[in-house]
Amino acid sequence: MHAWPASEVPALTGQGRDLRIHDTATGALVTxxxxxxxxxxxxxxxxxxxxxMGHAATYNAFDLVQRVWLDTKRQVHYxxxxxxxxDPLLERAVRDGIDWVGLAEKETALFREDMTALRMxxxxxxxxxxxxxxGIVPLVERLRDAGAAYELEGDxxxxxxxxPNFGKVSHLDAAAMRLLSAERGGDPDRAGKKNPLDPMLWMAAREGEPSWDGGSLGRGRPGWHIECVAIALDHLGMGFDVQGGGSDLVFPHHEMGASHAQVLTGEFPMAKAYVHAGMVALDGEKMSKxxxxxxxVSALRRAGVDPAAIRLALLAHxxxxxxxxxDQVLADAVARLGRWRAAVSxxxxxxxxxxxxxxxxxxxxDLDAPAALAAVDRWAALQTERGGTDEGAPGVASRAVDALLGVAL
Known part of the structure; x- marks a missing residue:
């Protein structure tokens, strides 16, 4: 699967600073x-x-992580x-009477377009x-053969x-874990499980649903958590720097993924920092499908909203x-973009x-984007009120905003 084209990141003079960021697992800032x-x-x-916009806010956060690292002259392996x-994809395809493969390809293509427009x-x-x-099947077989997994009616x-380190990402008690498991794709009430929290690694083939050859596992498809573990271990290995996502992934997804990887490798932790973005609400409730x-994002773009303004709306939080x-969040971002562009012109x-x-x-x-925006606001206000004699200043400001905030002026 291919990603989207990269926008050029201007090189700035000097050296960026090492990132201090909040780690969910320790509850503290780590450098x-x-x-x-x-x-x-x-x-x-x-x-x-x-x-x-909830998706966009999450990917904007981790785009900033990349930009901070690039400014320290590091390469980034993302x-x-x-x-x-x-299940949600298959259910939507059935509801709308369309092919699930076509639905996935269509929405993934739209996601690429949105990420390109937002300069992620x-x-x-x-x-x-x-x-x-x-790559998933052998991992599930290894866990099963090591006694860390078991079969239940073919699953x-x-x-x-x-x-032994289960729980060290979220630090939730069993009752809270069970509740979230039920809300977020788990099946804690299924009879026959050794522990209600045990997550599925491999789902045996169901009638009318897609399935793949699972070797000794039989036909089926992978569970949610083992998917990310297989991809991360294959391309990054253990002990990578940041595991990221929205705060709704802390449990069960990141907790379970960490446990899968730690048992498979015998190493701890899976990631040096677990970093989570907040949720975006609309009309008083978290945005959710x-x-x-x-x-x-695509609807705003079709309505003529400048993607740079959408990005500034995200960065304001x-x-x-x-x-x-x-509507006011977007209006404020549009106005800010206008002031900044006038200043660098x-x-x-x-x-x-x-x-x-x-x-x-x-x-x-800790990716304090609001403080960064305030700094640009101050420079733009000085430019508007008093101006100056530095012929290179507008270019320096424009390149810095592009390189570090991803906003093209």
Missing amino acids: LDPGPVARIYVCGITPYDATH VQNVTDVD LPPKHYIGAVEAIP VYFSVEAD SKGNLVF HYRDNWEWT RPDGPSADALVEELREALAN
Whole structure:
């Protein structure tokens, strides 16, 4: 599966700062110090309705991570998946009377278009669950053969008790885990499981549903968590720098994925930091496909909204915050974009060297995009009120905003 084209990232003079970011597993800020190549895995979409503002906010957060790392002169090895076979996708295809493969391809293509328009840097490896199946099957067999998985009526489940570090990502108690498991794709009430929290690794073929050859597992399809584990281990290995996604993935997805990987490799932890973006609401409720309260990037683009304004609307909120999308949020972003473009369109202005350092400092401090936007606002106000004599300042400011915030002025 191919990703989307990369926009050029301007090179800035000087050196960026190492990223301090909130790690869900420790509940604290950690300073990441990758080697020459920084490694990040971000969980991708299930392509049956893409791309709403909640998606966009999540991928914007991890785009900033990449930009901070690139500014430190590191390479970035970024991997993202597409869950192109899963119950919600199949259910939507049945509901609409369309082929599930065609639905997945259509929505994935739209996602690529949205990411391109928003200037999100693409992953080096963009992998679909279906294409990952040949690598998933041996992992499930290894877990089963090691006694860390068991069969139940043809399905194969992972035993959470096989991992002594289970629970160290979310730090939730059993009752909270069980509740979230039921809400987020698990089946804690299924009879015969060793532990209600045990997640499915391999679902035996069901009538009328797609299935693949699973070797000794029989025909079927993979569970949600093992999909990401197989892709991450194949392309990044253990101990990569950041495991990212929305805060709704902390449990069960990232908790279970960590346990799968840790049992498979005997190493801990799977990732050095677990980083999660907040949720975006509309009309008082979290945007979700099940509720249908969605604002789509593609719909805004069709309505003539500049993608740079959409990105500024996202950047106006700290990535870990939960916030609400409103018409005013977008109007404020459109106005800000106009002020910034007017400021950099002048032939000279006040020095922007300090602005570059302010942007670096803000983003290195747990991706504080609102502080970064405030710094550009201050420079733009000085440019408007007093101007300056530095002929290179507008270009420096424009390149910094592009390189570090992904906004083309």
